Amino acid sequence: MRISSIQSYLKISMIVTLVFVPAVVYADEGDGFSIAATLGWLAIGCGMVANLSLVIFKMMKKMSIMKLVGDAGTSQNLTAMYKPVLNFHIMLNSVGFFAGLSHGFMLIRDLDYISLSLVIVMTVSMISGIILRFTSGKNLKFFSRLVHGQAVLAAMLVTLVVLHVITRWHHGIIMNFI
Amino acid sequence: MKIYSYVLMVLVILATSAPTLAIAQYENEGDRQPDTMILTIFSLTLYVTIFAILGIVGYSVWKVFKIRRKAAKMKLV
Secondary structure (H helix, E strand, O other), rough: OOOHHHHHHHHHHHHHHHHHHHHHHHHOOOOHHHHHHHHHHHHHHHHHHHHHHHHHHHHHHHHHHOOOOHHHHHHHHHHHHHHHHHHHHHHHHHHHHHHHHHHHHOOHHHHOHHHHHHHHHHHHHHHHHHHHHHOOOHHHHHHHHHOOOOOOHHHHHHHHHHHHHHHHHHHHHOHHHO | HHHHHHHHHHHHHHHHHHHHHHHHHHHOOOOOOOOOOHHHHHHHHHHHHHHHHHHHHHHHHHHHHHHHHHHHHHHHH
């Protein structure tokens, strides 16, 4: 009983710590643009860690089920670990999304087509993820699972992030005229 | 069913290739002022993204309805 309460306190403190992660960028002594840019990089970093960890975990689980790695015990351990990994994925993606949102609001004057496309794709991923996590309706859950798990959506997200970074490098060398 | 995924893949390829073309065009222009063609190509990205999202949502809705119809038919039998 006591151990479980300590664990729940640890979990809550971990979540609170993650929420304050974007505040780290303000430690930088740069100007407003530097803070906004750091927020953007933070969003990219959070997204990469959150999604890669889940993808690697799922691959490991699949391989252990196929008996390529480890034994039956490994598979059971991985199944037990699924929920914490999923929570980590949700939490870090939320932090990344809100960091990206702040980055977007700070640099809204330089909005361009690629940034807007990125916002749309990110929002669709986020909304479908939230619905998937919190809905209990069978049809809605299946629908959100389909939308959230589309490889096309992931490919578009990665492509748009890469294009956004390329076009915005050095304060937008390419996009300054648009 | 596979045709839908192919259509979606084509949309993604369009979305990725359009800005790449614009960057290539910009590099060719050098220091000269770029023309409106680049702007058009970049704006295409937004439209392709919107249509791709609509495609994904439409495909998912269609899939849910298909499964519901199948389940209803199985109930009747």
